[in-house]
Amino acid sequence: SQQGEEDPQALSIQEGENATMNCSYKTSINNLQWYRQNSGRGLVHLILIRSNEREKHSGRLRVTLDTSKKSSSLLITASRAADTASYFCATDEAAGNKLTFGGGTRVLVKP
Amino acid sequence: EAGVAQSPRYKIIEKRQSVAFWCNPISGHATLYWYQQILGQGPKLLIQFQNNGVVDDSQLPKDRFSAERLKGVDSTLKIQPAKLEDSAVYLCASSMDRGRSPLHFGNGTRLTVT
Numbered sequence: 001s002q003q004g005e006e007d008p009q010a011l012s013i014q015e016g017e018n019a020t021m022n023c024s025y026k027t028s029i030n031n032l033q034w035y036r037q038n039s040g041r042g043l044v045h046l047i048l049i050r051s052n053e054r055e056k057h058s059g060r061l062r063v064t065l066d067t068s069k070k071s072s073s074l075l076i077t078a079s080r081a082a083d084t085a086s087y088f089c090a091t092d093e094a095a096g097n098k099l100t101f102g103g104g105t106r107v108l109v110k111p
Numbered sequence: 112e113a114g115v116a117q118s119p120r121y122k123i124i125e126k127r128q129s130v131a132f133w134c135n136p137i138s139g140h141a142t143l144y145w146y147q148q149i150l151g152q153g154p155k156l157l158i159q160f161q162n163n164g165v166v167d168d169s170q171l172p173k174d175r176f177s178a179e180r181l182k183g184v185d186s187t188l189k190i191q192p193a194k195l196e197d198s199a200v201y202l203c204a205s206s207m208d209r210g211r212s213p214l215h216f217g218n219g220t221r222l223t224v225t
Contacts, residue, residue: 004153033213042115042202042216043154088153090214097209098167099144101153 004032004089004102012108019076021105023089024069030092032065032072033099037086046074046087051094079109113137117203117217125225129191132220136184136205142166143180144214145188146202154202160186161209193224 004025013019023032031050035043049056049065049072056063062075076083086104093100116135124130136143141162146154157176158168162183171178175194180186190197200221204214 030211035214040218042218043204043214044216045213048213092211096167098156098159099214100156101146103153 004091004100006087006089006102006105008105009103010106010108012110013079015079015081015109015111017079019079019083019107019109021074021087021107023072023074023102025072025089025091025102026070027091028094029067030094032063033090033092034061034063034072034074035088035090035101037088037104039085043088076107079107081109081111083107084109115203115205115215115217117201117220119220120218121221121223123223123225124193126195127192129189130193130222131187131189132201132203132222134186134188134203134217136186136203137215140205140207140215141183142206142209143186144204144206145178145186146204148200148202148219150199157188159209166209190222193222195224198222198224 004023007022033048034046037043060077065072086106088104090099090101143160145157148154157171158178159166160180163180178188200219202219204216206212206214
């Protein structure tokens with residue numbers, strides 16, 4: 001079963017625009033992580049936000065976490081063609097100690 | 112540091128045949144994971160090892176899938192016999208600390224069952 005569900009499933013933007021994707025989950029978590037996957041490759045870790053944190057930045061990435069709404073968002077600012085990839089949220093469930101991935105958001109950045 | 116190594120990169124087999132995948136995690140990583148990723152979907156956890164012990168295999172189809180982690184380092188995942196619905200990418204990942212540190216993924220093995 002999938003803990004996290006991303007929205008939208010797909011996103012197409014122009015280079016230079018911002019891309020925002022959301023993740024909703026169902027049960028209590030220790031932390032939430034975002035990963036990127038380029039076509040034909042493994043997943044690459046982007047950022048980890050703990051349950052007691054509300055916002056985190058890393059370069060052009062901004063992640064927010066609202067545990068009351070059980071949701072998170074990932075913002076990519078000033079997107080580049082190289083940001084074209086699938087983005088997945090993953091939740092470290094408080095009960096069970098395992099990382100569960102959502103279905104992903106496919107982002108296309110057009111040059 | 113060297114990344115997670117997986118082999119083979121691609122495998123094509125007929126249904127009812129058997130297949131095995133190999134994974135070498137990052138040195139020093141105690142936790143090792145096998146995920147199945149069907150095209151267009153997110154990775155689904157099949158099995159999680161802490162050193163050479165199984166932590167979670169609740170979603171592993173045990174009638175056909177098996178996995179082991181010898182000496183707490185390398186791991187193999189086997190499917191016997193394969194079904195058409197096993198066509199997927201099998202991803203291996205490792206982490207220093209179960210759940211609380213990022214996962215490092217290999218590039219996966221793409222399995223096609225015909």
